[in-house]
Amino acid sequence: MLISRHHFLSLLALLSLPAIATSLYAQDPGPPPSSIAKFFQPPAEFAGKLSPHRSPLLFKDGREVKTPEDWAKRRAEIRETWESVIGKWPAVIEHPKLEKLETKQRENFMQHRIRLEIGPGQTGMGYLLVPEGKGPFPAVFVPYYDPETSAGLTDKPLRDFAYQLTKRGFVSLCIGSPGGDARKPVLGDGVACQPLHYLGYICANAWQALADLPEVDSKRIGVVGHSYGGKWSMFGSCFWDKYACAVWSDGGVVFDEARPSVNYWEPWYLGLDAKLTRKPGLITKESPRTGAYTKLVEQGMDLQELHALMAPRPFLVSGGSEDFPARWMALNHAVAVNKLLGYENRVAMTNRPDHSPNEESNAQVYAFFEWWLKPGGK
Numbered sequence: 396m397l398i399s400r401h402h403f404l405s406l407l408a409l410l411s412l413p414a415i416a417t418s419l420y421a422q423d424p425g426p427p428p429s430s431i432a433k434f435f436q437p438p439a440e441f442a443g444k445l446s447p448h449r450s451p452l453l454f455k456d457g458r459e460v461k462t463p464e465d466w467a468k469r470r471a472e473i474r475e476t477w478e479s480v481i482g483k484w485p486a487v488i489e490h491p492k493l494e495k496l497e498t499k500q501r502e503n504f505m506q507h508r509i510r511l512e513i514g515p516g517q518t519g520m521g522y523l524l525v526p527e528g529k530g531p532f533p534a535v536f537v538p539y540y541d542p543e544t545s546a547g548l549t550d551k552p553l554r555d556f557a558y559q560l561t562k563r564g565f566v567s568l569c570i571g572s573p574g575g576d577a578r579k580p581v582l583g584d585g586v587a588c589q590p591l592h593y594l595g596y597i598c599a600n601a602w603q604a605l606a607d608l609p610e611v612d613s614k615r616i617g618v619v620g621h622s623y624g625g626k627w628s629m630f631g632s633c634f635w636d637k638y639a640c641a642v643w644s645d646g647g648v649v650f651d652e653a654r655p656s657v658n659y660w661e662p663w664y665l666g667l668d669a670k671l672t673r674k675p676g677l678i679t680k681e682s683p684r685t686g687a688y689t690k691l692v693e694q695g696m697d698l699q700e701l702h703a704l705m706a707p708r709p710f711l712v713s714g715g716s717e718d719f720p721a722r723w724m725a726l727n728h729a730v731a732v733n734k735l736l737g738y739e740n741r742v743a744m745t746n747r748p749d750h751s752p753n754e755e756s757n758a759q760v761y762a763f764f765e766w767w768l769k770p771g772g773k
Contacts, residue, residue, distance in 0.1 A: 424766060424767060424770035424771075425770075426740060427740055427743075427763075427766050428762060428766055430758075430759070430762050431711075431743065431745075431759055431762045431763055431766065432740075434711070434743040434744060434745050434759065435739075435740045435741075435742065435743045437720070437723035437726075437727065437744075438720055438723065441720065441721065441723040441724055441727070443727070444723075444724050444727065445724055445727050445728060445731075446649070446699065446724035446725040446727070446728070448649070448697045448699045448725060448728065449695060449696075449697075449699075449700075450728060450731070451469065451473065451699060451700050451702075451703035451728055451729075451731075451732055452466075452469070452728075452731060452732060452735065453469075454468075454469055454472060455472060455476065460735065461735075462735075463735070463736055463737075466706075466732065466735060466736065470703070470704060473700045473701075473703065473704060474634070474704065476696070477696070477700070477701070478588075478592075480687050480690045480691055480694070480696070481588055481589040481591075481592045481665060481687045481691075482587050482588025482589055482592060482687070483587075483588060484588060484592070484593075484595075484596040484599070484634075485514065485515050485583065485585065485586055485596065487596070487599045487600060487603060487635075488512060488514075488600045488603060489603065490603065490607055491511060491512040491513070491600045491601075491603050491604040491607075492511070492512040492518075493509055493510075493511050493512070493523070493604050493607070493608075494509060494510040494511075495507045495508070495509055495523070496508045496509060496510060501524075502562065503526060503527050503562060504524050504525055504526045504527060504561045504562065505524070505525045505527075506522060506523075506524055506546070507522065507523040507524070507525070508520075508521075508522060509521055509522060509523045511568075511570060511600075511601070511604055512600070512604075513570065513573060513583070513597045513600055513601070514573065514582070514583030514584075514586065514593070514596065514597060514600065515583035515584040515585055515586065516583055516584035517573060517581070517582075517583040517584070519570045519571065519573060519597070520542065520570075520571070521542035521568065521569045521570040521571065522542050522543075522545070522546040522548075522557070522567075522568075522569045523566070523567070523568050523569075524546060524557055524558065524561040524566065524567040524568075524569075525561070525566050525610050526561055526562075526564050526565070526566065528564070530566075530609070530610040530611065530612070531609065531610055531611055531612040532564060532565060532566045532610055532611060532612065532615075533564070533565050533566070533611075533612060533615035533616070533617070533764070533768035533769050534565055534566040534567065534568070534605045534608075534611045534612070534615065534616045534617070535556070535557065535560050535565050535566075535567050535568070535616070535617045535618060535619055535764065535768075536567075536568050536570075536598060536601040536602065536605060536616070536617075536618045536619075536628075536631075536638075537556045537557040537560075537567055537568065537569050537570075537618075537619055537620065537624070538569075538570055538571075538594065538597070538598065538601075538618070538620045538624045538627040538628060538631070539554065539569070539571060539620060539621065539623070539624040539627075540571055540572055540577050540623060540624075541571040541572070542569035542570055542571045543569075543571075545557040545558070545567075545569035545624075546558055546567075546569045547559070553751060553752045553753060553754070553757060554621055554752060556619050556620075556621070556757070556760065557569045559757065559761060560619075560761060560764060563761060563765065563769075564769060565764065565768070565769070566605065566608065566610055566611050568601055568604065568605055570597065570601060572623075573593070573594075573597065577623055577663060578661075578663050578675075579663070580593065580594070580663055589664070589665045589666075589667055589686065589687050590662070590663050590664060590665075590667055591626060591627070591630050591659070591663075591664040591665050592630060592634070592665075594626075594627040594630060594631065595627070595630030595631040595633070595634045595635065596631075596634075597627075597631070598618060598627065598628065598630070598631020598632065598634075598635055598638070599631065599634070599635040599637075601618075601631075602616055602618075602635060602637050602638060606637075613637075614639065615639055615768040615769070616637070616638060616639055616768075617638060617639055617640045617641060617642070617764055617767070617768055618631055618632050618638050618641050618642075619641065619642040619643075619644070619760060619764070620642075620643065620644065620646070621644035621645065621646075621713075621752060622644065622645055622646055622656070622750065623646070624644070624646070625643040625644045625645055625646025625647075625713075626643075626646040626647065626659070626664065627646075628641055628642070628643055628646075629641070629643045629646055629648070629698070629701065630701070632705060632708075632710065633701040633702070633704040633705055634701075634704070636704070636708070638708065639708060639767065639768060640708055640709045640710060640711075640763070640764070640767045640768065641705065641708070641710045641711075642710065642711045642712075642713055642760050642763060642764070643710065643711075643712050643713070643718075644712075644713040644715070644752060644756075644760070645713060645714055645715035645716065645717045645718050645750050645752075646717070646718070647659065647698075647717045647718065648698055648702065648712055648718050648722050648725055648726065649697055649698050649699065649722065649725045650691075650692065650697050650698065651717075652677065652678050653677075654717055655676060655677055656716070656717050656750065657717050658675075659688060660673075660678055660684055660685070660688045661673075661675060662685065662686065664688075665686065665687050665688040665691065666684065666685045666686040666687070666688040666689075667685075667686045667687070668685040668686040671685050672685075673685045697725075698725070699725045699726075699728040699729070702725070702726060702728065702729040702742075703728060703729050703732045705729060705741075706729060706732040706733045706736055706738070706741065707733055707736050707738040707741055708741070709740065709741045709742070709743070709763075709767055710729075710741070710742065710743070711743045711744070711745065711759070711760065711763045712726065712743070712744040712745070713744075713745055713747075713752065713756050713757075713759065713760055714744050714745060714746045714747070715746070715747050715748070715749055715750045715751065715752070715756070716748065716749055716750040717750060718744065718746075719746060720744075720746055722744065723744060726742050726744060729741070729742050730742050743763065745759045
């Protein structure tokens with residue numbers, strides 16, 4: 396049977412939309428457990444309220460997104476628009492080289508010191524933690540300034556996501572800043588995108604490396620990071636739709652130039668400019684916006700568009716001093732996209748007073764991953 400060009404393009408658009416059947420395991424695990432269920436609903440004062448950011452459900456020409464088919468096209472448009480400003484990734488590495496340099500037993504898991512191919516002509520040192528028992532296991536990628544903190548090998552226990560999740564039956568991969576200094580990131584050979592977008596690219600290659608492991612179920616891989624790692628995990632999960640879910644810990648879910656820790660304008664994130672290096676800190680006349688960040692602001696772009704790229708995959712914002720309850724008004728844009736697609740319980744936020752994680756907020760992170768990636772305790 397012949398089909399029209401319009402219907403053929405519509406079919407291609409639908410096939411490009413991430414779906415539960417292809418981006419993670421076949422069956423939805425059902426509603427979130429009681430321990431975290433309330434975090435999928437905003438406080439009453441923010442319920443149904445949208446921030447003034449432009450709705451992701453509007454095409455650039457002003458047309459409204461009304462169907463899943465429309466959303467597939469709009470989703471592609473969002474990514475294309477962003478990458479026209481922040482640059483494009485190199486080709487994702489299909490099978491990144493992962494070398495195990497040292498292996499030892501540690502509690503109820505094996506700890507491998509590894510070297511991973513993270514980008515063109517570039518490797519990064521890190522840790523691979525594999526639980527005892529028969530796999531394949533769910534897995535998480537944990538990016539941070541240094542891999543030792545994530546692996547529980549420093550004096551920062553509340554940032555040891557990989558260690559804690561591996562003790563709970565997850566394979567964990569920890570990688571630090573490319574080149575070793577977050578403020579002076581080293582990009583791979585020939586890379587021409589903003590540093591934060593390159594970190595997202597490393598996320599994609601980390602997913603590929605985890606998916607290659609026989610101990611890992613490739614349909615059950617998530618990503619989590621705190622602060623700098625929160626920004627890193629956000630860009631990685633939003634631009635690489637093979638991640639089944641994500642947790643972003645207090646990285647700043649929207650641009651906010653009044654808060655020095657929500658500093659997407661810095662050159663190590665989105666403000667890299669070959670002609671001008673700004674003085675770090677808040678934006679002032681003496682230290683103005685630079686690089687791609689300038690264009691993003693001038694064009695009225697903000698991160699609510701990237702949140703929408705997660706749909707229908709679930710994400711949790713582990714909010715602290717930077718991502719406070721009022722941020723729900725920005726997250727409600729992603730809720731609206733999921734509603735259009737027929738999904739609920741896909742956007743959650745927990746809140747604590749301080750930027751640093753605490754025992755309670757981390758327990759909520761682990762419960763989120765166990766719900767979505769480890770249904771039935773498998």
